[in-house]
Amino acid sequence: MGFFDKLKKGLAKTRESLTGKIEKLVLGYADIDDDLLDELEETLIMADVGVKTTEKLMQAVRQGIKQKKINSPDDLKPFLEQTIRDMLVSGTDEVRLAAQGPTVMLVIGVNGVGKTTTIGKLSAYYRGQGKKVMLAAADTFRAAAIDQLEIWGQRTGAEVIRHEEGSDPAAVAYDAVLAAKARGVDILFVDTAGRLQTKSNLMEELKKINRVIQREIPEAPHETLLVLDATTGQNAISQADLFSQAAPISGVVLTKLDGTAKGGVVIGIKAELSMPVKWIGVGEAVDDLRPFVAADFAKALFEK
Amino acid sequence: MIFEGLADRLQATFKKLRGHGRLTEDDVNEAMREVRMALLEADVNFKVVKDFVKRVQERAIGQDILATLTPAQVVIKIVNEELTALMGGSQSRLNISSVPPTVIMMVGLQGAGKTTTAGKLGLALKKQGKHPLLVAADIYRPAAVKQLQVIGGQLDIPVYAMKPGTDAVTIAKTAVPYATAHAADVVIIDTAGRLHINEELMQELKSIKAEVKPQEILLVVDAMTGQDAVNVAESFNGDLGLDGVVLTKLDGDARGGAALSVKAVTGCPIKFVGMGEKLEALEPFYPDRMASRILGMGDVLSLIEKAQDVYDVEEAKKMEKKFRKDEFTLDDFLSQLQQVRKMGSFEQILGMLPGMGNLKKQLDGVDVDFNGKEIKHVEAIIRSMTSAERADITLINGSRRKRIALGSGTRVQDVNKVIKQFADMKKMMKQMQKMRGGRKGFGSFKMPFMH
Numbered sequence: 035m036g037f038f039d040k041l042k043k044g045l046a047k048t049r050e051s052l053t054g055k056i057e058k059l060v061l062g063y064a065d066i067d068d069d070l071l072d073e074l075e076e077t078l079i080m081a082d083v084g085v086k087t088t089e090k091l092m093q094a095v096r097q098g099i100k101q102k103k104i105n106s107p108d109d110l111k112p113f114l115e116q117t118i119r120d121m122l123v124s125g126t127d128e129v130r131l132a133a134q135g136p137t138v139m140l141v142i143g144v145n146g147v148g149k150t151t152t153i154g155k156l157s158a159y160y161r162g163q164g165k166k167v168m169l170a171a172a173d174t175f176r177a178a179a180i181d182q183l184e185i186w187g188q189r190t191g192a193e194v195i196r197h198e199e200g201s202d203p204a205a206v207a208y209d210a211v212l213a214a215k216a217r218g219v220d221i222l223f224v225d226t227a228g229r230l231q232t233k234s235n236l237m238e239e240l241k242k243i244n245r246v247i248q249r250e251i252p253e254a255p256h257e258t259l260l261v262l263d264a265t266t267g268q269n270a271i272s273q274a275d276l277f278s279q280a281a282p283i284s285g286v287v288l289t290k291l292d293g294t295a296k297g298g299v300v301i302g303i304k305a306e307l308s309m310p311v312k313w314i315g316v317g318e319a320v321d322d323l324r325p326f327v328a329a330d331f332a333k334a335l336f337e338k
Numbered sequence: 339m340i341f342e343g344l345a346d347r348l349q350a351t352f353k354k355l356r357g358h359g360r361l362t363e364d365d366v367n368e369a370m371r372e373v374r375m376a377l378l379e380a381d382v383n384f385k386v387v388k389d390f391v392k393r394v395q396e397r398a399i400g401q402d403i404l405a406t407l408t409p410a411q412v413v414i415k416i417v418n419e420e421l422t423a424l425m426g427g428s429q430s431r432l433n434i435s436s437v438p439p440t441v442i443m444m445v446g447l448q449g450a451g452k453t454t455t456a457g458k459l460g461l462a463l464k465k466q467g468k469h470p471l472l473v474a475a476d477i478y479r480p481a482a483v484k485q486l487q488v489i490g491g492q493l494d495i496p497v498y499a500m501k502p503g504t505d506a507v508t509i510a511k512t513a514v515p516y517a518t519a520h521a522a523d524v525v526i527i528d529t530a531g532r533l534h535i536n537e538e539l540m541q542e543l544k545s546i547k548a549e550v551k552p553q554e555i556l557l558v559v560d561a562m563t564g565q566d567a568v569n570v571a572e573s574f575n576g577d578l579g580l581d582g583v584v585l586t587k588l589d590g591d592a593r594g595g596a597a598l599s600v601k602a603v604t605g606c607p608i609k610f611v612g613m614g615e616k617l618e619a620l621e622p623f624y625p626d627r628m629a630s631r632i633l634g635m636g637d638v639l640s641l642i643e644k645a646q647d648v649y650d651v652e653e654a655k656k657m658e659k660k661f662r663k664d665e666f667t668l669d670d671f672l673s674q675l676q677q678v679r680k681m682g683s684f685e686q687i688l689g690m691l692p693g694m695g696n697l698k699k700q701l702d703g704v705d706v707d708f709n710g711k712e713i714k715h716v717e718a719i720i721r722s723m724t725s726a727e728r729a730d731i732t733l734i735n736g737s738r739r740k741r742i743a744l745g746s747g748t749r750v751q752d753v754n755k756v757i758k759q760f761a762d763m764k765k766m767m768k769q770m771q772k773m774r775g776g777r778k779g780f781g782s783f784k785m786p787f788m789h
Contacts, residue, residue: 146449267564
């Protein structure tokens, strides 16, 4: 099964709960009235598009009605489709690689979003492209996090740089960057401990890791990836906001997008955070984490 | 990004309404729009919000406004009461079997915090004099077994694990007789995270349940979960029949509307909340506090309780007397600071106060250091003074300031700042005394937690 089909399958529930519902909704009304608009709003919120983005979309719809772009319920779906598509394809979502020397990717996020697993899968992806990959176990806090990364290293054939549990994560990052440079590594992933974005001491720690990397390679980290759990609701906004204050985020990795009706969250991220989405995970298998292509995503979301 | 609290929003909605005699339908409808938005932004499920708003609306229309309350307060009171009621009214406890061992199963999505919570729960039970056994039945995630073993090691709680390749059902099944043989009276089974729609893995949980007949199946839910929380809880409850819910990661800034959604669809009580990364950070669930949090009204009760915990009543009385007699010295200032520090970080405290959301935002990244670092510096500065200097700041001249700065590892500017802050504080106290006519002095100006 190609990735596009997988994407479509992964988004089936979202399509059902968003596009499908809108289609059904439209059938039940002869004219556009307040009830129809209320139900539309409900549909958008239930798909986890986000409160603010829903407001934005509803505003666009009302504007569209005023400007006679929407004249009957039948016009609603194509109108929304276009608006959402525009939101999705704004900005560039491509991954930035170093022109020379190792590309450093710093992976950050709150607890339990799947940072280590993401790195494992990304490692497999780049190994598959024939790249030399190294993993830095800078989550020195969570019990057995280092072992978890080590296992991923073995599975994917990537060297793992590790210190003791409880040691300074910045020191791990430092050693890893030096090792990556010395051993001609193409891509270095730095795994960090999960931290809630409100813990300022942990955010300081993150700044330090960032600083240490930057000192060794001025243009690094080439990517600072915020891993977001697709099940997360409105808190994603706070996460994106506070994390970017500690380490400038270059893109989002959206995990656990598989099977459930929460694909709408991508629209919210693009519209509310104006952050590029770089990778999405639509399944538990290693190759289910793939680069995000907005056009494909939109297509998978709206096409039957 | 911090959402405006409902209290502030309602206040704005009702601005023009001050002094109305009774809430009309129009007033209430307008207010309900705000309530609805506040709940949605807190991630309460849309359907739950709809039912809830309807109920509040019915109660609020025609409600008399008492002279002492503003219309906004009346609505907030109703909303808060209904929300608390919906969340279960009072606390509920674990089901403990009369014949040991009690078997507890931890279930949930990936990354909700099952393994950590299993450890936390083990510790809490151990503190109650129980002898827990942790069972490592997450055979899928790399190093999950090791994680539980490390946690068990830290807590000195035995961990039951079997050789790799053993299936989860066998592990759970053999763990129970093992517990009986080794005098453990609570068995906590840590299962692998799974999607509620993954039939194969849900079947595994059903098999474990059938084998071990747990007294308690706890669903672990991340407080940050969005609209999907309802589907997750519904599926797990439908397949397994839940006994309770643990809400994790509540130490962040998530409003935790998922709590309400989960409670509303499953009817299961929320039994514990995870409040931090430390293994002690598991607390009982208080519905009333959660209601305030979801509404963004701060957690006044928790703050008062925290303050009570650390506040020495005798100390408070002594301090009060000093305030009155204007004998407040830098020594006292220092001990006050330490009291504040015991209550947690400034950030935590601010987060618990209603209406502080905005202040917190403004202060973020300004020159207030929420780390408590600033307080640490102040402490160092005061500790570098002689006792004579602490008693009388007018003694502190230029060369003394230099010495203090050197001694505390700060700069002279920092020393100046502390001295100025202290002088300002004293001045303010004097003014307050005058305002109160000096009759009752500070006695009538009690903090809520001073008895």
